[in-house]
Amino acid sequence: MKNQRIFPGIILLGFGIFFYLQQSQITLFQGFDTWPTILLIVGIAFLFQGYMAKDHEAILPGVILAGFGLHFHVIERFSIWPNSIGAFILIIALGFLLRYQKVGDGLIQGILFLVLSIVLLFYDKITGWLGLIENGTAAVWEFWPIILVVFGAYLLFIKKK
Numbered sequence: 001m002k003n004q005r006i007f008p009g010i011i012l013l014g015f016g017i018f019f020y021l022q023q024s025q026i027t028l029f030q031g032f033d034t035w036p037t038i039l040l041i042v043g044i045a046f047l048f049q050g051y052m053a054k055d056h057e058a059i060l061p062g063v064i065l066a067g068f069g070l071h072f073h074v075i076e077r078f079s080i081w082p083n084s085i086g087a088f089i090l091i092i093a094l095g096f097l098l099r100y101q102k103v104g105d106g107l108i109q110g111i112l113f114l115v116l117s118i119v120l121l122f123y124d125k126i127t128g129w130l131g132l133i134e135n136g137t138a139a140v141w142e143f144w145p146i147i148l149v150v151f152g153a154y155l156l157f158i159k160k161k
Helices: 006-024 035-052 056-077 085-103 107-121 123-158
Strands: none
Touching: 006 035, 035 056, 056 085, 085 107, 107 123
16 A cells, blocks of 8 residues: 655655745755755655655656756756756656666666667767768768657557557
8 A cells, every 4th residue: 555645745844844944044055945946855755655655656757856856956066967958868767767677667768768868968979979971970860850750650650569
């Protein structure tokens, strides 16, 4: 039986601490009284629900929300942190892979998102490595979104189990 008190308990506890820190203006926590912290709190609540209450379907939204909240805090503090769509897709991939670990579903989605995030995060390096065959890869890089759309449409409408 799933414990339904964990999620609202973490939400109330987290929001209470958040608003207290906002009102008290403690300099140690300055910069954490912003909206990414709300994402982080809700994500952590989902993760507690997913792992402690064994409601494993809550792991994916927990990783996504906590990851996005953490991402927005980290990009403000560290200049080497990637601020591209690849970072967001990597967080989603991590969510699918952690969910797969408990539920056994979502491995293909996790791997696809992981590969896509690696391509997007290291796009400049990949095109540099492929510079020797630049003419052939230029067409692929120009049309790869269309290839994704065609493959997705194939999976949705043509491929039957």
